[in-house]
Amino acid sequence: MGHIDGHPLYNADDTRRYVPPDRRVAMAHSFFDALADLHALDPDEIGLSDLGKKEDYVGRQVKTWYRSWTASVEHAQYDDPRAHSLHDFFLAHTPDQGPARVVHGDYGVHNVLIGKRGVVEAVVDWEISTLGDPLADLAYALNVWPDRPTLARPPTRPPPHRPGSRAGPNWQSVMPLVPAATCPSSTSMSASTAGSRPASSTESMPATWPDRRAPRASTSSASRPASTVR
Numbered sequence: 159m160g161h162i163d164g165h166p167l168y169n170a171d172d173t174r175r176y177v178p179p180d181r182r183v184a185m186a187h188s189f190f191d192a193l194a195d196l197h198a199l200d201p202d203e204i205g206l207s208d209l210g211k212k213e214d215y216v217g218r219q220v221k222t223w224y225r226s227w228t229a230s231v232e233h234a235q236y237d238d239p240r241a242h243s244l245h246d247f248f249l250a251h252t253p254d255q256g257p258a259r260v261v262h263g264d265y266g267v268h269n270v271l272i273g274k275r276g277v278v279e280a281v282v283d284w285e286i287s288t289l290g291d292p293l294a295d296l297a298y299a300l301n302v303w304p305d306r307p308t309l310a311r312p313p314t315r316p317p318p319h320r321p322g323s324r325a326g327p328n329w330q331s332v333m334p335l336v337p338a339a340t341c342p343s344s345t346s347m348s349a350s351t352a353g354s355r356p357a358s359s360t361e362s363m364p365a366t367w368p369d370r371r372a373p374r375a376s377t378s379s380a381s382r383p384a385s386t387v388r
Contacts (some may be wrong), residue, residue, distance in 0.1 A: 164271025
């Protein structure tokens with residue numbers, strides 16, 4: 159481990175400052191190449207077989223999120239029946255997992271260092287890395303790149319910052335500066351994995367969700383579900 163001269167990208171100003179327009183395609187490619195290189199490693203061969211449980215990564219994520227949600231209901235004085243419906247749906251439609259790989263758990267342009275060449279020079283913040291499904295890591299990374307049809311939509315209002323929570327990167331201002339055409343879309347990923355991974359059926363997903371939420375008396379950060387489990 160050593161010093162890397164690079165910068166994470168938290169907002170549009172960071173992107174403009176550290177990634178010139180003529181380097182943004184290369185940056186996007188290097189962003190996903192770095193993740194693919196990580197997932198190509200066999201944890202058993204590099205001495206990381208005991209980094210975490212290998213089985214049921216997605217199921218463990220959902221269960222941990224749900225435990226966090228239910229534990230916060232009383233304190234936050236807030237619950238939503240959609241959370242319980244989603245929990246049941248996700249567990250009933252969890253896809254089969256392929257070989258376990260090292261997953262970062264929070265892979266995004268806020269957790270990579272962009273160097274002077276305008277490409278990823280290092281990946282940081284490994285504290286929630288574990289063993290699991292590499293496609294979950296990829297899906298998380300793709301969240302900030304919209305599919306091409308959505309690019310014409312007007313920008314939506316960003317979610318309000320909750321008191322007591324750490325301000326995160328302003329994705330809506332960062333990602334439009336990186337060409338979406340250079341990044342795999344969720345549509346293309348679904349097509350490329352259809353032969354090897356069963357797609358989650360949405361036949362039983364309710365067409366509309368009930369809106370029977372209890373009054374919200376608190377905006378405590380404790381009401382926000384955790385997103386990761388080791």
